[in-house]
Amino acid sequence: MESLFVMCTRILWNTNTVATSVGRTMDWAESTEPRIYILPKGLARDGGRVGPVNVIAENPAKWTSKYGSVVVSAYGLASVDGINEVGLGMHLLFLTATDFGPRDPEKAGVHAGLWGQYLLDNASTVEEALKLHEQIQPVMVEHGGFKTSLHLAIEDATGDSAIIEYAAGELKIYHGPEHRVMTNDPPYDEQLRQLEKWNFKDATRETPLPGNVNPIDRFVRANYFLQTLREPQDERAAIATVFSIARNASVPFNAPYKRVGTIYDTEYRTVTNLNGRRYFFELTTSPNVIWVDLAKVDLSAGSDVQVLDPDNIELSGSVSQRFEKAAQPF
Template sequence: MCTRILWNTNGHAVLTGRTMDWPESTEPVLTVFPRGMERDGGALAGTTVVGDNPLRWTSRYGSLVTTVYGAGTADGLNEAGLAAHMLYLDSTDPGPREPGTPGLQIALWIQYLLDCARTVPEALALLDTCQLVPVELRGFRATVHVALEDASGDSAIVEYLAGRRQVHHHRGYTVMTNEPAYDEQLRLLRQQVETVRGFGHDRPSSDVPVPGNVNAVDRFQRAAYFSALLPEPADDRQAVAGILAVTRNASVPFGAPYREGRFRTYNTEYRTVCDLTARRYFFELATSPNLVWAGIDRFDLGAGAPVMTLDPGAVDLVGDVSGGFTPSPAPF
């Protein structure tokens, strides 16, 4: 499930591609949130799931995101040029609830960061203000880790393992998948580099045997390999096409071997690209032949402006769909 690829060296735009791999529809809705929204970090489907002392905040920045089950945010960017992506991680464990620390249900984790931070360091500082509380969404445990990047090309991977926060903060951390934990992902990549001459550090050789299965480890190594092969683009359009090519290569096609248990594998439901330089968001549903996109600067993000949504599954959508969003009640 799920792959994230950051391209912060192309000279035109800071871009991130990601896949969402899941066994059923997550009911994705493209959603624009304005500034000034009052948030309750303990709310889920109209109930409080963190007990006493939920985190509460008011959004400082508008954002353009993809929601998951109407209960939280899975992916997106804000007007300041910060992007965030949730990927499944089976071993996620924030530890026992500490009532003295404001609680944040995990499906709202990245929305909190997008609402309140401009940069990766600002987002990381916010992690000290709350405690994550795992929840279930449609019978699935929402155990996730998060990738962050900003318009400068900075990058961070955040995980909670055995009750402790693990942060990998460096602009060189450009590829991640859902499993295993990031320390192990990096170890496996180093092992591949040592095993196959020319892979990983400099431009890889075309005769390198690249792992071709759909499990998370193979997708991580394949995404790293093809990211390193991307040619310098002539403009931002070619740059977006380049990151999309790698993201599609790391996708899980329909009918791929399905695996239960640890490192489980699901088909790709959708792909996104965040352009943090131009503040554009691209979305490609795996069941549609069309790519759509929207520019966050095309929306009224002022306090009091309506929440705007678009169903990306509409069959006639293609190209710039910024004008197709309509006012909607806030999903959370």
Template structure:
């Protein structure tokens, strides 16, 4: 499931929060990749998903991501301040494979855009020349849509319907959850006027994607102007905790899953914050202080390491990452 909230009008920093809601652990690693890495968009671990005309590229930009099942980055940003967040969307339809276009499987879709694009507009332009192909892991299809934002505060939501990308591009697209499609979510939101929130306004309180969309919109519209970066990050994290799904969600019956982690991408200071719901400690990494060497090894840390707390930049170590 999941929720993404972008705060791009606070005059201090561009911040994006997300929750990862899933029926099991996504086995995340926090990984920093240097530029100059070779990738194959047709390979998913040992399996070949795109045998005919796979997309291959050399990464232009260094990135920091949270991985999903070790198969690709699902959340994070790059050195130019472009961030990407992959969220579940059951209605996703990538369409049939078009061998005339290089193919990239869905688990590497977000990583590809982070590797190659400097901002939202460049990421959107890259979509003209690639064909996103379904991937699956642990019995789950990667039917995802992407939220993008950059250090200028620009934003985009990209979904696939009948094989075609449906793109909402503009600073005003700050909240995303899951089904129904983004067009439908916006129509539902239009029925609620959150421009002047008050204590008498009825507010949806369920954990469904529709209710979380409205609740995230409501509370993010109420955030006070921050006095410093610490307050700004805390403000976004407060909203993400509000729209998180507590343990015991009725996943099998309603398709609603517990929140595994929350993250915040600070695209102004280039700091990635990460909070496991099973940990009392939040951790963060200062991207600019990582010792990344172009063409060199990836650096990684396991966020489930219970000794981690606070600034963990110096805990990143060389790692053999398969993708």
């Protein structure tokens, strides 16, 4: 049984005064069939269903979205990245050690593909999201021979951040603006211990850096380059800066991975301006960056769910008005 989503990197730049910005890469062995969705507030959700299939028999979470959001889906079954209208962002990444523990029917169950969406729908800040998280339990699900072995990063426009993991059935939360980078294996506490081995004081181009594509190497590199950043002049510079680090942490096409013959290329990158509520997307097979301005899309209750396929070479720049009504609600 393999994981549904694989190696990725999340990077939060919350130390500048222009735009609290966060980037992520999506790395996987095939296309995750990404679609960008505009999800208005007022949508009824069932955290116990994957499409038409009931996957949580007892006490599934059911809610109506309080906030609208823009998200990227995977395989049409999960929200893996996105931002809501009040500036809360979320990112689901792979973690081999994920173990949500035995089902606790005292807590409302949310299948892992909707874990981040639950928080986007209901919370405005990291603090609020963590309080809401006490009421739910993510549930591992499987689809097409893959399982949702995931951990979650969230952040808000103030620069607050949290990384949420379940390992050996135990919930671990790392809360604070200092938690800026997340990759994959091993669990986050061990990644932090690995980072302590590196001294980047008075760094120059001669400073040695790990250069391969495994999660620890990417974790160290992203942390290193984050600490070198200068204050950006404007939003454009801030977004470009985070994209530059995301590209450095990306997996080149056909780079050897965990086993001989396996590859997990970076499929796309996103960068979000949490203050400005703008969501930027870069498909690695396209020369163009596109973006959605949440202030220019309809997130009001009762409006249509809208979708955009980013795999269109003609798309470039603002695509806020290029979405179409979704054939069926996501």
